[in-house]
Amino acid sequence: MKTFFKWFKRIGLGLTALIILLLIAGFIFERVSRNDAEKITPDGNFAEVDNHQLHYYKKGSGGPTVVFETAFDPAGHLQWYHIQQQLPVSYTSFSYDRSGILWSERGQNPKSGEKIAEELHLLLEKSNVPKPYILVGHSFGGTLVRFFVNQYPQDVTGVILVDSQCPDDKKYLSPELFKMVNQGLPGGFLKFANTFGLARLMFKGMFPAEKQYKYQNSMMPTLLYKSADAVLEEQDHMSSIKKDAAKIKSFGTIPLLILTASDPKRYDSSIKDKELKLEMINAWNKMQKDFLLLSTDSKQILVPNSGHYINQDNPKAVEKVINDMVDKILHQK
Known part of the structure; x- marks a missing residue:
């Protein structure tokens, strides 16, 4: 013994x-x-906003300016990089990294919806891109654009929601499903993993293994450490941001296009329980349809064979609605 x-x-x-x-x-x-x-040399430019540097990536010239807002995601502007390469240069496309994400400095402003919108507005002013703006927001980014529209409606000529998060999703979901989809990332573990080199291995291959994502796949594991703390900070403030966003219920007459993922298998890997999966599909479809009420000039477009990341699964669909909205705005002049 x-x-x-x-x-x-x-x-x-x-x-x-x-x-x-x-x-x-x-x-x-x-x-x-x-x-x-x-x-590594940043792929874009910088402007000082409230005493800290924000990084942005711009292509094209002339108006309107298409402004991309990223989801709850450490990739920042990289989520739109491949789409910007395909858009015409006859108008301006503009993506950026929120404070603390990738090459943008964190600064001192709180992570609130109002301040995020204010920083973006100042960044657009400092970068001298032409008005008006068409806002494109994916997931959490769709929640954030509400604040921009609410604070600067005179500068916004159109909004595109790409499978947007619903800020008041609690009223659409059962308590069990609400808890499941809002449980968030394990902050303590990710901070540990980021310190000891594990996080860059976990997030390797974050984008599809296709040629148009080669740059993003090479950059994301390398630069992940820059985004980690800010992403977790945004998670800590997610509930209050959603609560404030839910109070913004109208864009007035600003044209609104709603892109909605419609692949019936899109939750197969994340929700195993069949009843909860069916509930999620039905609830998400109802949330997306209700976004039509945000504007008197709104239209929903279902995107087949696409999951939540439509900008990766079907970027052509995103490019098309952007070009269609730009044409609509230009023909109104």
């Missing part, structure tokens, strides 16, 4: 030593990787 405990103790000490060595190696690997990442 004593021999057993002796060997058990040795094995335990050996495993502990191995774990410590792996953590040290991971920590060193992360430090070296971050040092290398700091040498």
Whole structure:
């Protein structure tokens, strides 16, 4: 018996030593990787907003300016990069990294919907892109554009919601499903993983393995450490942001297009219970349809064979509605 405990103790000490060595190696690997990442030249430009630098990526010239707002996502402007490459340069397209995401500095402003909209408005002014703006918001980004429309309606000529999050989703979902879809990321674990080099391995291949996403797939694991804290901070404020956004119920007469994912299998990997999955599909469809009430000039477009990330699953659909709205705005002049 004593021999057993002796060997058990040795094995335990050996495993502990191995774990410590792996953590040290991971920590060193992360430090070296971050040092290398700091040498990468940003793909866009910077403007100072409220005493900190925000990064943006702009293509084209002339108005209107299509302004992309990203989801709850560490990839920032990279989620729109491939779409911007395909849009005509006869008008301006503009994506950016919210404060603390990728190349944008965190600054001191709180992570509230009002302040995020204010920072974006100042960034657009500082970057001298032409007005008016067409706002394109995916998921959480669709919630955030509500604040921009509410605060600067005179600058907005159109809104496109890409499978947008519904800020008052609680009234559409059962308590069980609401808790499931709003449980969020494990913040403590991700901070640990980000410190010891695990996060960059976990988020490798975040974009589809296609040629048009080669740049994003190379950048995302490399730059993830820059976004991690800000993304978790946005998660901490998600509930209050949604609560405030739910109070914004009208865009007036501003044209609104609603892109909705309609692949019936889009929740197969995330929701195993058949009844909950059916509830989620029906509830999401109802939320998306109710977005029509936001504007007196609204239209919903169902996107087949697409999951929540329509900008990746069917970028052509996003490009088409953007070009259609630009044409509509230009012909109104």
